[in-house]
Amino acid sequence: MKRRVVLGLSGGVDSAVAALLLKKRGFEVIGVMLKLEAGDAPNSCCNLEAARRAQQVADRLGIPFVVVGAEDRFAQAVIRPYLEAHAAGVTPNPCTRCNPFVKFQGLLEVAERVGAEWIATGHYVRREGNRVLRGRDERKDQSYFLWAVPTEVFEKSLFPLGELTKPEVRALAEEAGLVVAKTPESQNLCFVQNDPAGFLRAHLATRPGPVVDVESGEVIGRHQGAAIYTVGQKRGLGLFKSHLERYVVRVDVRANVVYVGPREAATWWGLAAWEANYLRSPSEWPERVSVQVRHRARPTPARVVRADGEGFELRFEEPVFAVTPGQSAVLYAGEELLGGGVIARALKPLRATQAALAAG
Numbered sequence: 001m002k003r004r005v006v007l008g009l010s011g012g013v014d015s016a017v018a019a020l021l022l023k024k025r026g027f028e029v030i031g032v033m034l035k036l037e038a039g040d041a042p043n044s045c046c047n048l049e050a051a052r053r054a055q056q057v058a059d060r061l062g063i064p065f066v067v068v069g070a071e072d073r074f075a076q077a078v079i080r081p082y083l084e085a086h087a088a089g090v091t092p093n094p095c096t097r098c099n100p101f102v103k104f105q106g107l108l109e110v111a112e113r114v115g116a117e118w119i120a121t122g123h124y125v126r127r128e129g130n131r132v133l134r135g136r137d138e139r140k141d142q143s144y145f146l147w148a149v150p151t152e153v154f155e156k157s158l159f160p161l162g163e164l165t166k167p168e169v170r171a172l173a174e175e176a177g178l179v180v181a182k183t184p185e186s187q188n189l190c191f192v193q194n195d196p197a198g199f200l201r202a203h204l205a206t207r208p209g210p211v212v213d214v215e216s217g218e219v220i221g222r223h224q225g226a227a228i229y230t231v232g233q234k235r236g237l238g239l240f241k242s243h244l245e246r247y248v249v250r251v252d253v254r255a256n257v258v259y260v261g262p263r264e265a266a267t268w269w270g271l272a273a274w275e276a277n278y279l280r281s282p283s284e285w286p287e288r289v290s291v292q293v294r295h296r297a298r299p300t301p302a303r304v305v306r307a308d309g310e311g312f313e314l315r316f317e318e319p320v321f322a323v324t325p326g327q328s329a330v331l332y333a334g335e336e337l338l339g340g341g342v343i344a345r346a347l348k349p350l351r352a353t354q355a356a357l358a359a360g
Contacts, residue, residue, distance in 0.1 A: 013178070053183065246260040267350040
């Protein structure tokens with residue numbers, strides 16, 4: 001009897017090729033699109049056009065396809081925490097919540113209903129035994145977004161694209177005659193469209209306020225609402241002295257003040273994280289790990305000062321720019337994903353300004 005797998009089929013090229021490869025490997029594939037938003041927003045990851053493409057892929061491959069509503073779960077697990085975090089002055093990463101609490105959980109529930117042994121996605125990540133590894137394609141590796149997925153869920157998950165590069169995936173889609181072979185990628189958050197600041201202003205009680213230089217204490221600009229800014233941000237600060245090279249150092253939503261300074265003032269030697277998830281016990285970690293504080297950030301060698309059920313604390317071997325509360329600190333040993341946590345605060349500023357010291 002064929003092994004049955006429930007695959008997240010989004011209407012994009014990655015999940016389509018994942019379905020193709022799984023079928024070639026002899027699996028009985030069931031394609032599932034989780035509908036995350038009500039309505040039919042043009043840039044949504046699960047709009048009618050995406051569903052139409054996913055159905056065309058399913059028809060081409062001869063596999064069943066269904067759309068499953070997940071709007072309420074997405075609103076409660078992703079959108080609500082996103083807004084609450086910004087209202088508190090921190091910058092969340094909604095994709096790291098969506099994967100474990102919405103996508104993987106939703107696929108698992110469908111798998112249980114249909115008696116499937118596995119779930120699968122089109123993420124560029126590898127799994128070897130109980131080890132989760134970066135995808136072979138360094139530019140497409142998506143392990144950063146999966147740190148919060150529990151170990152027991154990984155054990156039931158398949159990632160057919162882990163050994164492939166994006167060009168190889170598109171070539172396979174073209175060869176198989178899949179309509180999504182040249183479908184462009186979306187780089188934006190699915191629920192904010194192309195205007196994250198506008199989305200926040202529409203849902204939060206933002207108001208203009210001062211932009212203060214951390215070195216001089218002067219008001220050098222006017223912001224559009226402290227909750228829409230993030231540590232390390234350079235554009236959109238409304239500075240009066242536009243020649244200044246200034247970055248956001250700290251956001252104080254209670255006082256409605258955005259503090260800015262030179263790049264060195266937004267650079268730190270460590271971090272503390274909470275809400276941690278460990279894919280391997282900290283007792284098995286090497287003495288030195290590497291940490292990514294953003295998806296596109298370069299991994300930085302770090303020493304683990306503390307790692308327990310409450311979270312972890314790191315000291316970097318070189319200073320790191322824009323260590324942002326609310327973002328994910330994701331830990332690796334070489335290519336292996338060890339786990340991660342939500343950044344609670346940055347530690348030891350490179351340049352000791354008054355505002356940077358007050359932040360941590």
